[in-house]
Amino acid sequence: MPNHKHFLVANWKMAMTTHQALDFMKMLSVQEITDSRTQVIIAPSFVTLPALHQWITQHSTPIALCAQNSAAMQSGAYTGEVSAVMLKETGCDYVIIGHSERRILFGEREPDLSTKVELAFQAGLTPIFCFGESRDIYESGKTNDFLRKQLAPYSAKLPFILAYEPIWSIGTGFIPTYDDLARTVGFIRSLFPDTALLYGGSVNGSNIDSLLQHTTMNGFLVGGASLKPDVFYSLYQAMNQR
Numbered sequence: 001m002p003n004h005k006h007f008l009v010a011n012w013k014m015a016m017t018t019h020q021a022l023d024f025m026k027m028l029s030v031q032e033i034t035d036s037r038t039q040v041i042i043a044p045s046f047v048t049l050p051a052l053h054q055w056i057t058q059h060s061t062p063i064a065l066c067a068q069n070s071a072a073m074q075s076g077a078y079t080g081e082v083s084a085v086m087l088k089e090t091g092c093d094y095v096i097i098g099h100s101e102r103r104i105l106f107g108e109r110e111p112d113l114s115t116k117v118e119l120a121f122q123a124g125l126t127p128i129f130c131f132g133e134s135r136d137i138y139e140s141g142k143t144n145d146f147l148r149k150q151l152a153p154y155s156a157k158l159p160f161i162l163a164y165e166p167i168w169s170i171g172t173g174f175i176p177t178y179d180d181l182a183r184t185v186g187f188i189r190s191l192f193p194d195t196a197l198l199y200g201g202s203v204n205g206s207n208i209d210s211l212l213q214h215t216t217m218n219g220f221l222v223g224g225a226s227l228k229p230d231v232f233y234s235l236y237q238a239m240n241q242r
């Protein structure tokens with residue numbers, strides 16, 4: 001894993017075309033983005049990866065590229081799938097695995113997720129492994145048990161990045177209370193003491209300062225608030241000003 005302690009990851013989901021992505025890059029204050037404290041990572045759609053890779057190379061910016069998913073198979077007759085090796089060749093250094101939208105809308109589950117993590121490592125990608133509980137589980141106080149099960153297939157020694165994303169917080173504007181978040185983060189860190197841990201779920205320009213103040217995360221996985229260059233840049237600034 002690259003030697004950065006903090007990460008700001010833009011998960012663009014299926015929100016931007018390549019044209020829009022290139023406009024975003026033009027408007028982002030890229031010359032202000034350095035790799036000193038926070039590694040900025042952008043996860044566009046598969047088809048936008050080559051254009052962004054070219055843009056990043058031409059502008060010599062330390063922004064890294066991430067895929068939003070990868071296949072659970074190495075290669076072969078799997079129409080519509082994209083392998084970890086292909087992603088690496090296209091300029092990715094990271095891949096998001098196990099996002100709740102993939103789990104819920106596309107039925108992804110173990111053991112496929114572990115296979116994806118393994119194939120990502122083999123291809124030279126760092127997996128950003130997402131996990132998190134539903135509102136029901138959160139409200140019934142069973143979050144830790146649930147997270148323990150989701151993380152059970154993974155060794156604490158794996159050099160991946162963990163992204164804790166409560167499902168009920170994604171795209172809703174709701175985040176856990178800071179006390180709850182601190183407790184959950186403490187629990188995850190007791191299982192994975194040396195692993196970089198991100199938080200994701202409705203991170204925005206209004207709550208990032210409090211999140212930074214009240215928690216000990218290694219960064220954030222950001223959806224909605226990563227789609228506007230000025231807002232995304234303000235998140236980067238907030239992280240660097242700590």
Ligand code: PGA
Pocket residue numbers: 011165169170171172200201202203221222223224225
């Ligand atoms: P959000 O999405 O920031 O829009 O809540 C986060 C994510 O899905 O990773």
